[in-house]
Amino acid sequence: MRRLALVVEVAGILAIFGSFFAGEARYAAFAIGVAVVVAAAALGAFGARRTMPGFWLWFASLAVYAFLYIPLAIVVIFSFNDSRLNAEWVGFTTAWYQRLLHNEAMLQAAANSLMIAIVASGIATVLGTMAGIAMHRWRPRLLPFLVFTPVAMPEILLGVSLLVFFLNSARPVLATVGIECDLGLITVVIAHITFSIGFVAIIVRARLAGMDESIFEAARDLGATPWQTFRLVTFPLILPGVIAGGLMAFTLSIDDFVITFFTAGVGTKTLPLEIYTMIKVAVSPEVNAVSTLLMLLTLALIVTAVRIAPDALRGKG
Amino acid sequence: MATQRPERSTRWLVTAPPFLFLLLFFLVPALIMVVASFRHPGEFGGLAPLFSSRSGEEAGLTAENYRVFFGDWVYFEIFLRSFGVAALTTVLCLLLAYPLALLIAHSPRRHRDLMVLLCVLPFASNFLVRVYAWMIMLGPFELLFTPFAVIAAMVYVHLPFMILPLYTNLEKHDPVLLDAAQDLGADGWRRFWRVTFPLSLPGVFAGSALVFIPVLGMFAIPEILGGIGDWLVGNMIKEAFLGVRDWPFGSMLSIMLTVCVLAVASAAAWLARRGAPGHA
DSSP: OHHHHHHHHHHHHHHHHHHTTBGGGHHHHHHHHHHHHHHHHHHHHHSOGGGOTTHHHHHHHHHHHHHHHHHHHHHHHHTTBSSSSTTBOOOBOOHHHHHHHTOHHHHHHHHHHHHHHHHHHHHHHHHHHHHHHHHHHHOOSHHHHHHHHHHHSOHHHHHHHHHHIIIIIIHHHHHTTTOOOOSSHHHHHHHHHHHHHHHHHHHHHHHHHTSOTHHHHHHHHTTOOHHHHIIIIIHHHHHHHHHHHHHHHHHHHHHOOHHHHHHSTTTOOOHHHHHHHHHHHOOOHHHHHHHHHHHHHHHHHHHHHHHHOHHHHHHHO | OTTHHHHHHHHHHHHHHHHHHHIIIIIHHHHHHHHHTTBOBOBTBBBOOSSOSSTTSOOSBOOHHHHHHHHOHHHHHHHHHHHHHHHHHHHHHHHHHHHHHHHHHHSOHHHHHHHHHHHHHHHHSOHHHHHHHHHHHHTTTTOTTSHHHHHHHHHHHHHHHHHHHHHHHHHTSOHHHHHHHHHTTOOHHHHIIIIIHHHHHHHHHHHHHHHHHHHHTOOHHHHHHSOGGGOOHHHHHHIIIIISOBHHHHHHHHHHHHHHHHHHHHHHHHHHHHHSTTTO
């Protein structure tokens, strides 16, 4: 009885999901879906407890998983819909993807995003690894504050403080040596490095914390210089953490909207900024197509990260 | 003694680059904001010069921004609404995340990683994509630009921040405790409220802080999905910097937001320590 109730619940969730493609019938379909889910709950309530003790947990969890995935599934499905409106399923097309390939602004934004992400995550990985090692080894007092606060603050605060810093402080100082400081790719890269260092440092430090100190002592006792110890012992051991941290920094950079929004200025566009403009100006299934491609990219990165360093990600989660 | 010197220079070489970078691009900008909040707005936006050569121009420091802030009920109201939205989002996230985290923690070990990954995957898609998803979902139902749209998207975007710390906490619980409670005659409901929930409080507070704080500073969701009446502190800050270009006022609002964030974070840390097993 209780297992049947879960099956009924899934049917109700599918009806709710379908209501988003039903056009005029959407209210009716949605109401039917909700009614079926309620019926499933009633069915579960009558079922004997011993047939399935964790029933209510399953019932609630299925609903939450649906809540997590339905919105994204709708975006993906409508990216193949042959209609300008994201309201009703009309027919299959790949036209939105083709239009995307000819959208110069979008391609330029994608190129910018990629370049920013590669440079920023590269530098953030080096600096974050250094910070992680320093915090593990010498337990400095001020460094953890500098590393972790940008991670914990609302992004808007870092964004506006860098905006004021670049335009009001760095500009006049750099002007005296003849360098023009304007918002653009470089300021975005600097901003991305600032918030990524903390994430890399957390992952690297977690990796170091799980290690046996005696191997480093052994290397030292055998006459290795600090640099040799690092290159031959420490670095190979923390490498999975470093790579996972680098991938994390890359994803954060390519996805960042808020901090980029404040530090990019008017001329520079990244993919998220371009999506933001499109959403605000005119909603078109082209946005769905970009979103779908972006999801695929992040998915590929996550799968890679999980393959390379499963425990590093688990330690983070 | 001879080994001390290379150790010290290594320490300096490793610590200095990240330290100096963050000093220059995090701490210095933060301090500049504090000073900026006490300055006059420039004639054409931005900041007025600190030392003016021309007479009649406003220069130097002033507490005017703070006076305006504390003198007008409107700003207090927007801060209050931001706290309300953050609190509601946190409670809804907790209600949705708890059963899922509990289910994963009670599942066979070999399934857990996959179930956690399934919770995190949607979170990996771009933030704007997730907001956009609610835009096209609620549009046809004529629910766009309502407080409902704002709250729904806030919960959706921040849910993983609640699921992960809760799961990390619940997973560590010793099942023996529940068996003991059962032997003593406690039913499922009582086992949950008397054993599981009190032990999970550190996870609850950690997750709540991770949801509450970003919601306080959010501007994109109210801007895209809400009406003008749904504005939060973040929207005011964004408008001050990029709209009317009154930087001192925006800096003052950012400082006030920072104070709120620090208060919330310390409260969560204090509650988590008090709620931790052994100190209860």
